[in-house]
Amino acid sequence: MKKLAITLLATAAMPLSAQAQDASDEADRADEQDRVVHMDRIVVTAPGVEDLSVLAGASVIDGEDLLRNQSGQIGEVLDNLPGxxxxxxxxxxSRPILRGLDGERxxxxSDGIGNIDASNTSADHAVSIDPLTAERVEVLRGPATLLYGSQAIGGxxxxxxxxxxxxxxxxGVRVDAFGSIDTxxxxxxxxxxxxLGLGDDFVLHFxxxxxxxxxxxxxxxxxxxDLRADLLADAAEELEEGNVEEAEELTEQANVTGVVPNSFTETYSFGAGAGYIGEGFRIAGSASxxxxxxxxxSGPGGHHHGEEGEGEFEVEEEEGEENVSITLEQARFDLLTGISLGGFFDELVLRVGHSNYTHTELExxxxxxxxxxxxxEGRLELTQAPTENWRGAVGAQFYLRDFEAVGEEAFVAPNETEQFGIFxxxxxxxxxxxxxxxxxxENTAQSSDPLGIERDFDTFSAAGGISYGVTPTIRVGANVTRTERAxxxxxxxxxxxxxATQQFEIGDPDLDVETVLGLEGYVTADIGPVEARLAVFSNAFDDFIYLSETGDEEDDLPxxxxxxxxxxxxxxEASASAPLFSVAGGQFITDLGASYVEAxxxxxxxxxxxxxxxxxxxxxxxxNAFDLRGEVEWYDDQTRTAPFEEATDSYALVNLSAALHPFRDDRIVLLLQANNVFDEEGRRHTSFTKEYVPVAGRNFRVTARASF
Structure with missing residues (x-):
């Protein structure tokens, strides 16, 4: 696992002119950073944090690891990182869950600014970010998350x-291309x-x-x-009553095997950008x-009706009941500009994103x-010129959102959000x-004109962290955060x-501000090629907002x-990486990880x-020529369940891969993968659809990547 840690003073002091001069090294650095990293001192590219140490750690996935874990949704890409x-x-x-928290937390x-979609409103809504075009993905926790809003409680x-x-x-030219197929x-x-570089200062991107x-x-x-048993029992009852067609339909639903119906996807994205990179000034814009x-x-019969913990299923009365699908499109415009100031504040950075998003649920x-x-969404940040023992950033952020849902099953009233924060x-x-x-x-104003409701929230959040280098290679630390979320x-x-979720959802316009007190202790070790990290955490919420099944029904929905x-x-959370021994012209390394959360x-x-x-x-x-890798992912059973929630069994997935590097510069990579080698059945406890959407079976995949 190769190190990304950089001397902070040297990095923080690097002016914009040096960024332009060092541009020729960027491609080489990108090729070298091909391992997942968990460490307490890491330079990340998120605005405002790039010049600061992130106490409590960060995880970064890029290069060949990103290629190996590539998927259509960002949640799947990060799934095997600890925590x-x-x-x-x-x-x-599929959206990420961090330390048991998701959605609004x-x-x-997208490159330091919100993706501005509806993925945080419901689990069936896709994240409108294409992982296929990503260079790297960063997962941040600790005090630095305050820079990005109170919705970053989890990370x-x-x-x-x-x-x-x-x-x-x-x-003057950089080209990256890839392609994949699987079974x-x-x-x-x-x-x-x-x-494409134009002259010494201009760049075009496509x-x-x-x-x-x-x-x-x-x-x-x-x-x-359990679902199959319920359906077959219902089928037997229907048959006894002479309802042959209904019995056959229930039996057919119970015996679906080998495939998850209506789980197809089709996605495309494209975009263009342009940038000017000068001495003391840079500006870039893009459209995508x-x-x-x-x-x-969908679940059996289209709806799952829970009553006192027992499953009951109804056959749809209407003939030709159609499958549900979603079509989603987003047009997005982004701006980034930076100005070197040369005083107490070293640089001013402005980042703005604008999105027009439409999501249609089809029957x-x-x-x-x-x-x-x-x-x-916009952010204005001032990075302070670093001194021998002090560095920092201050800034302001605004977010405007106009949300509207139209249709017979529009479950959220039209509403507007206006948010302003300083940090x-x-x-x-x-x-x-x-x-x-x-x-x-942060000040957040929420209003819904059709309902005649206006709410205004003032929230204050603070965080602190301390770490101590016990030795040059071992560091211990602790963080405390108090965050309020509207x-x-x-x-x-x-x-x-x-x-899409087969639920009747009811909000509460009188909800109060949610407050969390977070504590974390950690130890990191960076002993030559050996890296390890252990963190324990506690988040105590006052007025935690959650969606709970009541056991009642409305419109035939729970x-x-x-x-x-x-x-x-x-x-x-725990992670470790270490070389083991060398043999046959190569080296064996091991990566280990573990995580657990109780809520x-x-x-x-x-x-x-x-x-x-x-x-x-x-x-x-x-x-030098190729890498061979074997992985085991083990998930324990989950019997600590909420009311009306089903438990899940433990399962293990074994994955194998071989990466071929025909040239020493790694410009071309051929990746061969066999995932879930033993065709194991597994169900994610974190999923709303775990009772009828198991994980994929044995999968063979071939991926090719070329960079020039």
Whole structure:
């Protein structure tokens, strides 16, 4: 595992002119950074943090690891990192879960600014970021997350691409292209990105990608044993009553095997950008488009009716009941500019993103509900000129969103969000001791004209961290955060049937501010080629907002309400990487990881969809010509379940891969993979759809990447 840690003073002092002069080294650095990294001192590219140490650690995935874990949704890409899980609703919709938190408590960023879509409102909504065009993905935690908003209680996922040019391509041109096929999804995907240097200061960028999959293959039955038993019992009752057709339909649903129906995806994206990189000044802009069409697998009969913990299923009365699918498109415009100041503040950076997003839920070819989101987010940051023992950043941020849902099953009333915040992050260093403090004030105004409701929230958040270098290679530290979060528009104004998730959702316009006190202790070791990290954490919530199944029904759908109660999250994360021994011209290395989180309400009731204990182990043989890697992902059973929630069994996935490097500069890589080698059945406890969407079966995949 290669180091990304850089001397902070040298990095923080690097002026814009030096960035231009060092541009020729950028491609080489990108090629070298091909391992996942967990460490306490890391230079990341998220705005405001790039010049600061991140106490409590960050995880970065790029290069060959990103290629190996590539998927159509960012949640799937990060799924095997310690402390990271995925909502896994369907192949077309999967969002990251950090330390058991998701939705409104995890900020997903596109190059440092919000992705401005509706993925945080519901698990069936895709994240409108294309991982196929990503250069690297960063997962941030700790005090630095205050820079990105109170919605980053769980952490920040920052997806970085090249749409906003920052460096001149080496030799004036850079081209990256890739393509993949596989068996379980019948995947066909490909894409390319091109950077063209014009003169000494201007860069043009173009990118595009396409991805298509069919209904994916699974090892056995689509439904859990309990669901199958209920359906077959209902079929027997229907047959006794003489309802032959209904009995046959229930039996057919119970016996679906080998594939998850209506789990297809089709996605394409393209964009262009331009940048000027001068001495003391840079500016870049881009326009991009993202379009995806994907199926929503449904439960038995289309609806699951829970009553006092027992499953009952109804056959749809209407003939020709159509499958549900979602089509989503987003047009996005981005701006980045930086000015070297040369005083107390070293640089001013302005980052703005504007998005026009439309999400349509379809029943067959009939339009059900249309979600429109028009949003703009901007950040103005001032990075302080570093001194011998002090560095920091201050800034302001605004976010405007106009949300509208139209249709018979529009479950959220039209609403508007206006948010403004100011923030700071400061770091002091006294020899082996480092101290980091941050603060944020935010005003959030939520309003819904049709409901005649207006809410205004003032929230204050603060964080502090301290770490000490026990030795030059071992560091211990602790963080404390107190964060306040205003309720979202969906939590306040939901009231209606949600077709895709098969729920009737009810919000509460009287919700209060959610407050969390977070504590974390950690130890890191960076002993030559050996790296290790252990962190334990606790998040104590006051007025935690959660969606709870009531046991009632409305419009033949189970009712879910947004409620508030105190809640506690505790857990740990651990990771290690080390070389073992050399043999046959190569070297064996090992990667290990583990994570666990436990979450419950104040009365001890477990919260739903909390990931179980996860263990990860990998053994890799690396050489100049090729690498061989074997991985085991083990997921414990989860029996700590919320009311009306099903438990899940443990399972293990074994993955094998071989990466061929025909040239020493790694410009061409051929990756051969066999995932879930033993065709194991598994169900993600974090998924709303775990009872009828298991993980994919044995999958053979071939990927080629070329960079010039």
């Amino acid at each position: 990271v899980a995925t909502t896994g609703f369907a192949p077309g919709a 995890v900020r997903v960023l 920040v996922v920052n997806v970085i691409d090249r749409r906003l040019p920052r460096v001149m391509p080496e030799g 379980a999804y019948d995947l066909r995907e490909g894409g390319a990105a091109v950077d 990118h595009g990608s396409y991805r298509e999959t069919d209904d994916f293959e699974i090892p056995g039955f689509q439904l859990t044993e 488009y993202y379009d995806t069409f994907y199926g929503i697998p 067959g070819e009939e339009t059900g509900t249309v979600f429109d989101v028009l949003g703009t 700071t992050l400061q770091e002091l260093q006294f020899g082996a001791l480092e101290v980091e403090v941050g603060g944020r004030y 309720p979202s528009g969906e939590e306040l104004f939901a009231n209606g049937p949600h077709l 009712v879910f309400e947004f409620l508030q109660d105190d809640a506690d999250f505790i857990g740990f 419950e309400l104040d009365d001890g009731t477990p919260l739903p969809r909390i990931p179980p204990l996860e263990l990860f182990g990998a053994l890799e043989w690396q050489s």
